[in-house]
Amino acid sequence: MTVSYILKQVDSPEDLTAAGRIQHGQWYNQISFDKFNDKVKFISSTYSKPLDSTQWVLLDSETPTKDNGQLNILSSLVLFPRPVTVVEKGKAPQEVISPSIMAVVTPPEYRGKGYASHLLREITKIIDQQAKDNKVNFSTLWSEVGEYYSAFGYKSLTPEELYIDLSEAAPVESTFYTDLDEFSWLGTADFENLAQVDKTKLIKEMITATEGDGITRVAINPDADFFRFFWGSSTFDAHTTYPEIIPALPVIGEIDDEYFPLKTGARYGPVYIIWEINFGSDTVRVVRIHIDDTSTLTSQELANHLAVLLGAAVSQAFKWKLSSVTFWKGDTPVGSGTDFTLEDVKVAFNAANAEKERAAEAAVVVRKLTVPMIRISNEYNKTPVEWHSPGYYPWR
Numbered sequence: 001m002t003v004s005y006i007l008k009q010v011d012s013p014e015d016l017t018a019a020g021r022i023q024h025g026q027w028y029n030q031i032s033f034d035k036f037n038d039k040v041k042f043i044s045s046t047y048s049k050p051l052d053s054t055q056w057v058l059l060d061s062e063t064p065t066k067d068n069g070q071l072n073i074l075s076s077l078v079l080f081p082r083p084v085t086v087v088e089k090g091k092a093p094q095e096v097i098s099p100s101i102m103a104v105v106t107p108p109e110y111r112g113k114g115y116a117s118h119l120l121r122e123i124t125k126i127i128d129q130q131a132k133d134n135k136v137n138f139s140t141l142w143s144e145v146g147e148y149y150s151a152f153g154y155k156s157l158t159p160e161e162l163y164i165d166l167s168e169a170a171p172v173e174s175t176f177y178t179d180l181d182e183f184s185w186l187g188t189a190d191f192e193n194l195a196q197v198d199k200t201k202l203i204k205e206m207i208t209a210t211e212g213d214g215i216t217r218v219a220i221n222p223d224a225d226f227f228r229f230f231w232g233s234s235t236f237d238a239h240t241t242y243p244e245i246i247p248a249l250p251v252i253g254e255i256d257d258e259y260f261p262l263k264t265g266a267r268y269g270p271v272y273i274i275w276e277i278n279f280g281s282d283t284v285r286v287v288r289i290h291i292d293d294t295s296t297l298t299s300q301e302l303a304n305h306l307a308v309l310l311g312a313a314v315s316q317a318f319k320w321k322l323s324s325v326t327f328w329k330g331d332t333p334v335g336s337g338t339d340f341t342l343e344d345v346k347v348a349f350n351a352a353n354a355e356k357e358r359a360a361e362a363a364v365v366v367r368k369l370t371v372p373m374i375r376i377s378n379e380y381n382k383t384p385v386e387w388h389s390p391g392y393y394p395w396r
Contacts, residue, residue: 011055015055020033028280052081053079079127083223089211100139234278274287275313
């Protein structure tokens with residue numbers, strides 16, 4: 001018996017709720033569905049502009065709905081339009097829209113039947129059509145199961161990361177860092193400025209590289225909404241988990257950075273570090289590192305600065321009772337100044353911790369979390385494309 005399927009873009013409140021329940025069950029079941037919806041609304045309120053994402057589901061044509069009238073979803077995903085810059089040799093940089101796949105999930109009762117694969121095959125047809133319409137020959141995604149997506153034409157990176165295990169470490173007070181000259185916690189205005197700096201540097205680097213070797217380069221445009229997403233998610237979870245520390249969600253636009261207890265970034269001299277406090281994954285994830293162009297730090301001095309900033313991230317992990325801090329070098333924009341290795345940072349961090357008699361220890365390991373992937377579409381052209389400065393988490 002041949003089974004036929006329906007690919008459906010859902011947009012009604014009822015259908016979006018049905019798809020949302022599947023995502024909730026996969027990634028957010030530690031909170032109620034109502035609380036999950038509240039979180040989505042709060043995060044959305046932090047953005048400066050609409051996301052414009054679309055929700056897609058796969059249905060069985062024979063039984064597209066359940067007895068209660070809700071969609072009988074076999075698998076679902078989100079298609080997210082990402083603003084990107086494309087630099088071709090001899091041409092001015094162009095800003096275009098590239099589709100990105102997110103939140104692929106199949107309900108537990110339907111797993112192992114190939115539904116997600118069927119959904120992805122159908123979605124790549126849509127992506128290829130969009131490639132022709134928008135003259136963009138690539139799409140992106142971030143995955144924890146990279147090899148799975150290689151069957152659909154995506155190529156992944158397998159980078160190493162710095163992992164700091166705090167499960168048996170002695171806590172350190174965040175006030176330690178306020179005594180250091182040139183140290184400060186970052187605020188919301190800093191995120192806006194860093195996004196603009198990143199975009200300017202990124203385009204300049206891409207032009208230089210492409211004029212040198214002729215390879216077309218693409219990069220997701222820096223945008224402060226990237227930080228707003230992580231800030232909003234972390235803030236909501238902190239409020240839910242520790243209402244005695246954050247008794248009420250802050251009003252967007254009325255945040256006093258100096259006194260707000262949840263810190264998501266710090267600066268030490270010419271080096272900036274931004275992180276996500278992820279309660280669901282029990283970790284603080286570094287999501288961006290900046291090094292000023294004017295920096296004159298040697299490689300060793302830079303490693304020492306990063307060790308201090310990672311220590312600041314560790315202090316926040318202790319504050320919110322999380323068990324690790326992670327850092328991938330891919331989060332440092334290409335051409336950010338003096339180079340460094342993860343091994344350098346590991347040695348500097350461990351030496352500083354030994355001196356302060358704290359038990360936290362860093363190690364360099366193969367990444368186990370999300371890695372970026374890119375897929376080249378032949379529907380537009382076959383020009384070689386290189387993804388410039390992919391980063392662990394994308395800019396929006």
